[in-house]
Amino acid sequence: MTKALTTSVCIIGSGPAGLLLSQMLSNAGIDTIVIDRQNRAHIESRIRAGVLEQGTVKAMEDAGVADRLHREGLVHDGFDLAFDGIRHRINLRALTGKTVTVYGQTEVTKDLFAKRIAEGGRFFFDVADVVPADLTTDRPQVHFMHDGEPVTVFCDYVAGCDGFHGVSRNAIPADILKTYERIYPFGWLGVLTERPPVSDELIYANHDRGFALCSMRSETRSRYYVQCGIDDDVADWPDDRFWEELRMRIGPETAAHLQTGPSFEKSIAPLRSFVAEPMRYGNLFLAGDAAHIVPPTGAKGLNLAVADIRILSRALIERYQRNDTRYINTYSQTVLSRVWKVERFSWQMSNLMHQFPDNTPFEKKMQRAEFEYVTQSEAASRAIAENYVGLPLDP
Numbered sequence: 001m002t003k004a005l006t007t008s009v010c011i012i013g014s015g016p017a018g019l020l021l022s023q024m025l026s027n028a029g030i031d032t033i034v035i036d037r038q039n040r041a042h043i044e045s046r047i048r049a050g051v052l053e054q055g056t057v058k059a060m061e062d063a064g065v066a067d068r069l070h071r072e073g074l075v076h077d078g079f080d081l082a083f084d085g086i087r088h089r090i091n092l093r094a095l096t097g098k099t100v101t102v103y104g105q106t107e108v109t110k111d112l113f114a115k116r117i118a119e120g121g122r123f124f125f126d127v128a129d130v131v132p133a134d135l136t137t138d139r140p141q142v143h144f145m146h147d148g149e150p151v152t153v154f155c156d157y158v159a160g161c162d163g164f165h166g167v168s169r170n171a172i173p174a175d176i177l178k179t180y181e182r183i184y185p186f187g188w189l190g191v192l193t194e195r196p197p198v199s200d201e202l203i204y205a206n207h208d209r210g211f212a213l214c215s216m217r218s219e220t221r222s223r224y225y226v227q228c229g230i231d232d233d234v235a236d237w238p239d240d241r242f243w244e245e246l247r248m249r250i251g252p253e254t255a256a257h258l259q260t261g262p263s264f265e266k267s268i269a270p271l272r273s274f275v276a277e278p279m280r281y282g283n284l285f286l287a288g289d290a291a292h293i294v295p296p297t298g299a300k301g302l303n304l305a306v307a308d309i310r311i312l313s314r315a316l317i318e319r320y321q322r323n324d325t326r327y328i329n330t331y332s333q334t335v336l337s338r339v340w341k342v343e344r345f346s347w348q349m350s351n352l353m354h355q356f357p358d359n360t361p362f363e364k365k366m367q368r369a370e371f372e373y374v375t376q377s378e379a380a381s382r383a384i385a386e387n388y389v390g391l392p393l394d395p
């Protein structure tokens with residue numbers, strides 16, 4: 001027999017987007033059920049983003065989950081861009097009056113889970129065969145299997161927060177859904193190591209041998225990346241090779257401060273730009289990676305997911321508290337206009353900072369000229385800074 005449940009908003013996916021939405025709605029007295037095809041421990045251990053915009057920190061504050069973030073997050077006033085070892089600091093605070101906070105996605109999800117679960121939030125983990133249905137009616141459903149039993153959740157709205165490989169996006173009929181994509185001809189190999197970071201701030205480096213990024217998770221734990229081949233396997237990258245390559249790409253002056261150690265996480269991520277339109281279909285709303293992917297060079301993926309949720313939660317709260325559907329009706333349009341600008345910045349940073357196998361000598365000169373322009377023009381530096389700290393929600 002199918003188990004039938006009822007809620008106001010059924011949220012598919014308990015990554016940062018789904019968890020934050022559930023918390024914001026719950027704070028406004030709106031009931032949710034959250035389902036995920038993974039379990040909590042798996043989701044909490046996925047090593048991904050590390051840099052939070054001020055707007056993301058504010059969303060965590062509004063949701064009531066920012067205590068540990070304020071205690072443990074590292075506030076950064078700037079970061080460096082480097083070309084062949086020459087470093088240029090983007091002073092975020094001076095150029096924009098804003099900062100970013102280094103705090104891992106693992107910690108964001110742990111904090112969100114802890115509060116939701118302590119408050120008795122309803123979750124179903126390890127679900128399978130998820131099917132959103134009747135999305136253009138006033139009684140949408142989400143069908144799935146849980147513990148070998150069929151379950152149906154009846155709801156007013158479905159939030160598709162199920163990431164790039166989820167099912168929600170494809171519940172929009174093919175003649176309505178339009179997608180835009182660019183795949184980059186390389187990947188990022190990332191490692192974590194229990195050693196202090198090479199620098200107090202992040203360094204994004206472009207070198208003839210490829211891109212490198214020096215980031216961190218705390219004052220004692222570093223996160224480093226190097227651009228790698230799209231078909232590379234982590235087995236091709238023993239720690240010694242990784243450190244040698246990183247040293248060359250950041251240049252001798254920076255490398256002199258590098259403390260290496262055993263890596264305890266090593267993974268390769270492909271780079272992709274992707275947008276799906278529209279982000280609303282009937283009573284289904286897409287948010288986060290379910291609707292768009294950015295290459296990680298601008299540190300935007302997680303921040304963009306959180307921005308979607310700030311806009312979506314406002315739309316749903318207005319609908320439930322004042323029966324005002326204005327924001328629901330404009331959700332897709334409002335969100336997409338910001339999404340495309342963030343896509344543009346992530347694409348620009350990726351183009352500027354990587355070695356593209358097909359780049360002609362002319363294109364390499366263009367990259368170098370753009371870097372020099374950024375180092376010499378405050379306006380150009382500010383344009384990077386204002387995107388990096390996060391564009392406003394409502395321009």
Ligand code: RFL
Pocket residue numbers: 012013014015016017018035036037038043047048049050051105127130161162163164165166167268269287288289290296299300301302303305
């Ligand atoms: P998530 O975090 O992917 O969460 C989606 C959740 O949906 C679940 N799910 C399903 N649940 C039910 N039914 C289904 N059919 C389902 N299919 C999937 C999944 O199990 C998962 O729990 O999406 P969300 O919430 O939109 O959050 C977005 C961010 O996670 C993402 O933008 C960033 O992590 C992107 N990203 C990075 N962003 C950065 O800013 N800096 C980074 O360094 C960075 N590294 C990364 C990344 C994303 C990666 N992915 C997606 C593979 C590295 C990787 C490897």
Ligand code: PHB
Pocket residue numbers: 048049050051202215216223296297298299300
């Ligand atoms: C990270 O610390 O994982 C990180 C930081 C900045 C980025 C991408 C990833 O742009």
